[in-house]
Amino acid sequence: xxxxxxxxxxxxxxxxxxxxxxxxxxxxxxxxxxxxxxxxxxxxxxxxxxxxxxxxxxxxxxxxxxxxxxxxxxxxxxxxxxxxxxxxxxxxxxxxxxxxxxxxxxxxxxxxxxxxxxxxxxxxxxxxxxxxxxxxxxxxxxxxxxxxxxxxxxxxxxxxxxxxxxxxxxxxxxxxxxxxxxxxxxxxxxxxxxxxxxxxxxxxxxxxxxxxxxxxxxxxxxxxxxxxxxxxxxxxxxxxxxxxxxxxxxxxxxxxxxxxxxxxxxxxxxxxxxxxxxxxxxxx
Ligand SMILES: [Mn+2]
Numbered sequence: 117x118x119x120x121x122x123x124x125x126x127x128x129x130x131x132x133x134x135x136x137x138x139x140x141x142x143x144x145x146x147x148x149x150x151x152x153x154x155x156x157x158x159x160x161x162x163x164x165x166x167x168x169x170x171x172x173x174x175x176x177x178x179x180x181x182x183x184x185x186x187x188x189x190x191x192x193x194x195x196x197x198x199x200x201x202x203x204x205x206x207x208x209x210x211x212x213x214x215x216x217x218x219x220x221x222x223x224x225x226x227x228x229x230x231x232x233x234x235x236x237x238x239x240x241x242x243x244x245x246x247x248x249x250x251x252x253x254x255x256x257x258x259x260x261x262x263x264x265x266x267x268x269x270x271x272x273x274x275x276x277x278x279x280x281x282x283x284x285x286x287x288x289x290x291x292x293x294x295x296x297x298x299x300x301x302x303x304x305x306x307x308x309x310x311x312x313x314x315x316x317x318x319x320x321x322x323x324x325x326x327x328x329x330x331x332x333x334x335x336x337x338x339x340x341x342x343x344x345x346x347x348x349x350x351x352x353x354x355x356x357x358x359x360x361x362x363x364x365x366x367x368x369x370x371x372x373x374x375x376x377x378x379x380x381x382x383x384x385x386x387x388x389x390x391x392x393x394x395x396x397x398x399x400x
Contacts, residue, residue, distance in 0.1 A: 119356075120158035120195070123229050126350040127163035127238065127321025128342035130205065132180040133281060141343055142181060148348050148364075149187045157196050158355065159229070160188075163321045163340065164203025164238030169277040171208040173266055178274070185216070192217045201225060203238040203322065205281065207256060224309070230355025232316040235309060239320030239339065243305030295323045295339065303329070306337050317360055319351060328362070336360065 129145050152160060167181060188198050199219045202209060213220050223237030241253065255261055265273060297303065306318045310331045318337045326349065327339035340362070341349040348364035 118156065120156055121230070121354055121356040122152075122154075122157045123159045123161070123353040123355065124152050124157070124350055125161045125163060125236070125319050125340065125353070126343075127203070127340045128165045128324055128344075130165055130168040130281075130342065130344055131184065132178075132278075133168035133344065134278070135344060140346075142184060144343065144346075144348050145184055146187055148350065149184070149191065153187070153191050153194055153196065155194075157191075157194075159197040159199065160191065161236060161319075162198070162200045163236060163319065164201050164223075165205045165321060165342075166200070166203070167206040168281050169274065170202075170206035171265075171273060171277065172210050172212050173270075174210060176270075177212050178270075188218065189216055199225075201236060201238055204240050204253070204256070208262070224305075226313075226315070229353060230358060232353070232358060233314055234353075235306070235315045235318045237320050239302050239322035242320075243301030243303070243308075245301070295325050295327050297329070302339075303337060306335075307331055310335050317353070326362075338362070 126148075129141060131142055131145070133141075135141075149160075166184075167178070170178060170180075172178070192198055197219065198217070199221055200213055201221055201223050209220065221236075223239075224242060225234075225236045227234050227236065240249070245253070268276075298307075302320060302323075306315075309315060309318075310333050315335050318331075318335060319340065320338070321340050321342075323339050324342040324344070325339055326341040327337070329337040331337055338351065338360075340351060341347060343349065349362065350364055351360055351362050353360045
């Protein structure tokens, strides 16, 4: 059998977020995952906020996105490695994903794939966060508060969470928040990492924006757009060619359907780096 050489990355699907394309988003993700399932696929990296709200109780898990989980299990049965970095909307996991065989990993996650080095994450918090956001994360992670929250009836817990999610989105989009480029803490984080070690590709989510930049060393800095409103943005790294391609972004049609990217698709963007691969011991 030919070697597995395709590695996919995606983030910010926000399953369960009420919107013009609620069910459509799950269908789009399913279709996309199905098209990724095959003997050439090596791994799939889910870079956070796959669920708009995931809250796992010790013995109970949410029903949202059950078919997505079924497809992920199918992919793993087919020999594809699935990795999940929790985002700020789906950080409340205990051991369910691991029990299915998903590798739950923390950001920043450094890995080597096909001779290229990657730094992966959801993208919030890295490089520092504003006080209000830091406090929010402290609340989210506080064991006592988590314990209390787990005691709420799920109707109430999920109702509160959905309201929070809706309002946080308003804040984000309402303020017209844009990724601030080189002054953004995440970019500064990547720059400082880049100065210390060899990384070819930095890939994140969280900003709900399509960002493609280069660092002074030539490393690529990529933020994957969200799946809200019809898109299917994802990155594909081919270990056979060492090239990274971004597809499925910029198709802002509500309910837009997934179609496998073709070489001729103008929305396919190549994001290669010509840096030679550094295999020296300092790069682990
Ligand atoms: Mn998000």
